[in-house]
Amino acid sequence: MYWLGDEPGSEPSREVIRDYVEEARVLLRTGHFAAAAVIAWAALEGALERFVSDTQLPIAANSEHVLTAWPLVSRLYSLGYVSEGDFRRLAVVRKQRNAAVHFGRDDPPNAGDIEFTLRLVERMVAGRYVSVDRMVEWYIDRYDYPDVPARDSDRLRVQAVLEEHFPGTAESEVEEAITRLYHEAAL
Numbered sequence: 008m009y010w011l012g013d014e015p016g017s018e019p020s021r022e023v024i025r026d027y028v029e030e031a032r033v034l035l036r037t038g039h040f041a042a043a044a045v046i047a048w049a050a051l052e053g054a055l056e057r058f059v060s061d062t063q064l065p066i067a068a069n070s071e072h073v074l075t076a077w078p079l080v081s082r083l084y085s086l087g088y089v090s091e092g093d094f095r096r097l098a099v100v101r102k103q104r105n106a107a108v109h110f111g112r113d114d115p116p117n118a119g120d121i122e123f124t125l126r127l128v129e130r131m132v133a134g135r136y137v138s139v140d141r142m143v144e145w146y147i148d149r150y151d152y153p154d155v156p157a158r159d160s161d162r163l164r165v166q167a168v169l170e171e172h173f174p175g176t177a178e179s180e181v182e183e184a185i186t187r188l189y190h191e192a193a194l
Contacts, residue, residue: 018056021132027053028125035118041107044116047124048104051097052076054131055083061134064088077101087140090180093127100124135175142169142176142184143191152192162189 027050034043055076059066066082084094100123103116130136146169153165162185169181 018060019053021057024050024053024057024128024132028128031121031125035121040116040118040121043118043121044100044104044107047121047128048076048100050128051100051124054128055079058083058088058131058136062088087144088138090138090140090183092180092183093138096120096123097127130175133175135173137173137176139180139184139187142173142181143187145172146184146188153188 027046031043031046031050034040034046052075058064059079064083064086066079066086080089080094080097083089084091089097099114099117100120102114103120105111106114107116127136146165150168153161165185165188166181169184170176173181
């Protein structure tokens with residue numbers, strides 16, 4: 008028999024998650040990358056719970072058991088709520104975290120990957136995280152596909168709309184959404 012602990016009564020508070028983010032950043036600044044990776048992953052776990060709750064996704068409520076962080080990230084990715092680039096980067100961070108926790112030597116924690124995770128956590132906790140799939144879907148629901156071929160002014164207009172509606176989204180993700188919109192419009 009394995010006891011996995013008591014199921015938490017509710018998702019962690021935003022303040023507690025932000026405290027974990029700050030603790031991980033202190034560990035990063037002092038060169039304690041393994042500890043920072045562990046704390047950053049714990050912050051991600053809390054942020055995922057907040058994200059599911061805040062966006063009112065039926066994932067946790069319909070589960071027969073509580074999903075741990077990686078299965079939850081995988082499920083969110085498969086449903087389009089986590090961008091492909093974020094999913095791939097989190098897979099790397101997961102390996103680094105596991106290496107830190109289980110004394111692995113293959114994938115030592117990387118400061119850039121940990122900082123990426125902390126920024127993603129901050130966006131989720133602040134309600135500013137959105138996947139590329141969701142941006143594209145939102146745009147098409149409201150504006151239909153943009154005209155093809157794209158003129159610079161058209162791309163800038165689409166960019167302005169996405170940035171206005173999804174403030175704080177990474178520039179690379181907005182650009183990926185624009186590229187996908189024009190690619191799919193051409194099909």
